[in-house]
Every structure is written in C-alpha cells, then in structure tokens.
Amino acid sequence: MSTPNLPPLTAIRAFEAAARHLSFTRAAEELGMTQAAVSYQIKVLEERVGAPLFLRQARQVALSETGARLAPEVTAAFEMLKTAFAETRGRIDGMLNISVVPTFASYWLARHVGEFQMAHPQLALRLDSSARLVDFATEDVDLGIRSGPEQWPSPEFEGHLLLKARFAPMLSPALAASIGGVHEPADLLKLPLTDAGDPWFEQWFNLAGVEYDSKSRPQSQFGAQHLEASAAMAGRGVAMLTPAFYSEEIAAGRLIQPFELVGYDGHGYWLVYPRSRRTIPKIRMFRDWILEATKPLREGE
Template identity: 35%
Template sequence: MANLRKKLPPLTALTAFEAAARLSSFTRAAAELGVTQAAISRQIHVLEEDFGFPLFRRLHRRIELTEKGRQLFSAASDAFSLIADAAADLRAEGPDDELAISATISFAHFWLMPRIAAFSRAHPEIKLRIVTQDARTRIEAGDIDLALRYGMGTWPDGQAEFLFEDEVFPICSAEYAQSKAPILAPADLVDHPLISSDTDDPIWTGWEEWLAAFSVKAPKKGRGLHCSFYTEAIYAAMNGQGIALGWNRLVADLIRQGRLVRLTDAAIRTRAAYFVVVPTRKPRKESAQQFIEWLREASTSNA
C-alpha cells in the first residue's frame, strides 16, 4: 500500500483535475466541488508540478487538455467510475434490499401495479421502488436495477430478456357500444370518434397503421380526442369519449372487469414486444432475479 501511495498523484488534486477536465472549466469545477476557482487552479498547479508537465492549455476564456492531460483524464475517469459503481453496489447490499424498477406510465398503471402485491406477499423482505416515466431511463447511469420496456429488444444500456408479445384491437366503454349501431368490422370504426395518444416511438401502433392493416383509410380529420399519454386515452374510452386502441396486455384486466369492451374480432400482432432489461455493468441482485422469475410467472397467468 505504501508503494502504491508513492505512485499515485495527490488525490485531492486529481479530483479537481477530473472535474475541470470533464466540465472544460475551472469555474464550473469549483462550483461542483464547492470551492473557489483559485483553489481549483492551485490544485491543478500542484498536479502539474508533480508530473512535471502541463495538463491544460490556458487559452483566452477557455481551457484545453494537452495530449498527456487527455491520457490522465481517461484513466482518472475510468478509475472514478469503477469506485462509484463499487460504492453503489456496497450501499445496495444489506438487510434493507431495495429493488428499483423502471417502467412506462401505462405499463406500470395497467399491468404492473395491479399484480405487484403478489410479489410483495411472496417476498416481504424486498423493498420495491417503482420509477414510472415514459422518457427512457438509462439504467447503467443511475440506480435502476431493472427496466420494463416495450420495443425490439435492442438497447445499448442493458441486456434485454423477452417477456411477452401483444396484440392490438379497438376498445370502448360498454355504454358507448350499447348506444351505437353494432360495430362489426374495421371499416365501421371510421364513423366514430377515434381516441389517440402522442408518442415519439415509431414502433407504437396508431390508428392509421391499425386501419391500414385491414385496407381501411383513416379519416384525415378525426373527431376523436387527442391525448398526451396512453393512460389518458384509456380513461377517455372508459368514460365514453369514443374508441381507443387497446393493447391486450394492458387492457385485459379492464375488459374482465367490464370497464371496457372489445369491438370486432379484428386485431393485429405488435411488431415489438415487452422485455425486462438488466444493466450489464453491475452484478445482478438476487432480488432482481427473483423479480424476473415472478414476472415470467405473472405473464403466463391471466394475461
């Protein structure tokens, strides 16, 4: 250990250097570390004195790493990342085993939350934290242990394991269906308000794609409600606002409860599927593996 300390540069100075190099600014590094800009400059000077060569080029109103400075920054960044990952893993261990799960709002609302009490009953020792947001969370950059996603199964931040596919069909409230003439075929749908929701995901099925699968052209100016989120579209359908597209895995419970009804036998299989995604850069928790096994069992019953 003594020999190792002799080989290492001053660690306080190295911390200041890493922040300044990452932020390309002594001022921003000082703000991040809670010290003055002069203190950062002094620590960088200490480090450059220790190495015997400059690490930054001081230009007009900006700094730039030298070639040797870039080499040191690459090594320091990797080393700090390894320490941070190890610290996060150590903090996660212990009797209070929190399992952080990321899911989209609609999947968490309609599929996960109605079922998750069964997991908690089977594993009361595991503390769950559900993070719901439609913007995709990079699981390798945060404290998420696993993510539930809909897509093609290829994400750069983790290893995806297939859960299940889905199918899409039109749905509405029982009251709405009873108040209208029978809807027997996809072509009958265009005379009704078609509820839609915003999405930036090209693999998400909308009305235009769904109707085109049955050679039906979607109306150019539909009378249906346009919602920001899929959850809003489903609630609009339950409240008699018109007809929405239902993902079977998300609306099956609502259909069994009579809060929604399926219209026509027409359906299309989704191009994508549901996956559980696990970070590749950190060891998989035992609780995460238990949750994945529970997911597989839950997905085969009352799908």
C-alpha cells in the same frame, strides 16, 4: 489546512489489525496475508510516522506510546467504514428500484406486484412510473420495463420480452350504443379516436381492410396507452389498446373489444437492465419472478 497526506492505507490497515490482536501473525491471518507482509507494512508505517508503533518484545509485540495513541482512533475509523459499507450493502440488497412505463405499471404490474412482495418480503420495492426513457447511468434504477421493437438491440443491456404489444380497438359500451352498436370496423370511424395519430390505428384499419391515413392526423405520443384507456372508458372515444392489459375492464363491462382482429407491429414490453448486473441476486429474483408471472400473457397469443 494543507494536505496532511495520510500514510499508505494498506499500511494503516495492517497496523489496525495488528494493534487489535497485538500480534502480527494473527493480524496476517485476519487480513488473509502472510506474517511477513504485515511486518513489512508496519515497518513502512513506522518509517512514515517517524516513530516505532510497536515495541518488539519476546514472543509478542506491545504498542509503543505512539502506537497506543493511534490505535483507538484508527480502529474507530475503520469501524466506521465497515459499518457504513455493511449498512450500504444491506440497503442496496434490500431495495429494488424499478422504472416502469405507465401502461404496464397501471394495468399489469400494479395488480401483480403484490405476489412478488409476498414471495420476497425482505425486498423493498420502489416503482417509478414514467414515460421517460430510463438511463441506468444517470438515474438510480435497477430495472426498467420499457416498450420497444422486436429485438432489444444492445450489447450492454439484457432484455427479456414480457409481452407482445398486440392491439385492438376498444371503447365503452355506452359509446358503442350511441351509434347503434359497432358491427363492422368501418363503424369505428364514425366515432372519435382517442389518439388519431397513433400508427396503430392505421395498421389495424389496414388489416381490417378499411382505408385510413394517419399522416393527416395529429402526431401520437407512444407509451401513453393508459391515458387513452381512461379516455375510452370515459366514453370519449375509441382507443387502440393491448387486450392483455384490459381483460378485467372488458370482463367488468367498462370496455368492449368489438372485434377479435388484433394488430402487431413487433413492439413489446421488455424487462431491461445492465448486463453487468445480471447476476445480482435481487435482479435475478425479480427477473425470474416476472418472467414466470407474465408467461400466461405470452402463451395466450
């Protein structure tokens, strides 16, 4: 079929309201405009349709036959639109999609997200844990938690530092025992490293006064700290981890941190989201919550 080009939508909307109220004046009130505007729009529509839609009677208008046939259909269509957008609004407001780097997801968020859900039970949370860099334009994500350098440099994104990514070597008690205990930093080099190419190793050993060259090691992949942690707990090597994440593992004896010395290269975990969306309630709710909840992580250092 060809294009039966609809009449101007504003005119249709005016007609719809007027048909419901059988009054231009009340329709104008509902639509937040003047009676004159409604009258004009109805006239426009009547000219477009080629027939009167209302019969102007004394002190009131009545639907013409044409108008009477049209009105229920039009009202129904608008009803559909209204409910569709209302539902959408409800769904959007009630659903929070967060893309989180795996490490943060596993070792902090997983353990604390319950607090947020208790505080905001009306919000459904959907966590997507992936190392992929989130693109708010391409993916369906409200908030991201990413690791990145000191200043999150972007005019279009808002960024909040959640936690500085300090690091220190960790390993399983069994692995330490296998070489008679780890007493000085150099001892660690007697053991396998979970990700020898990680520049953190070089930085930390340099800090500890031990020579170490990462250039000769395999390339690291950043952001997979949780995998290294698993390997370390399994006793497969020494991992360079962020202590704040693993206090429970240390307390439980699954990991030990042989030295107090921690490195820091300016990287951290950031909460990020499009600046344009910073005032949306659910965004603010989560931001406020997580900034408060992670405050101990930042203060302790």
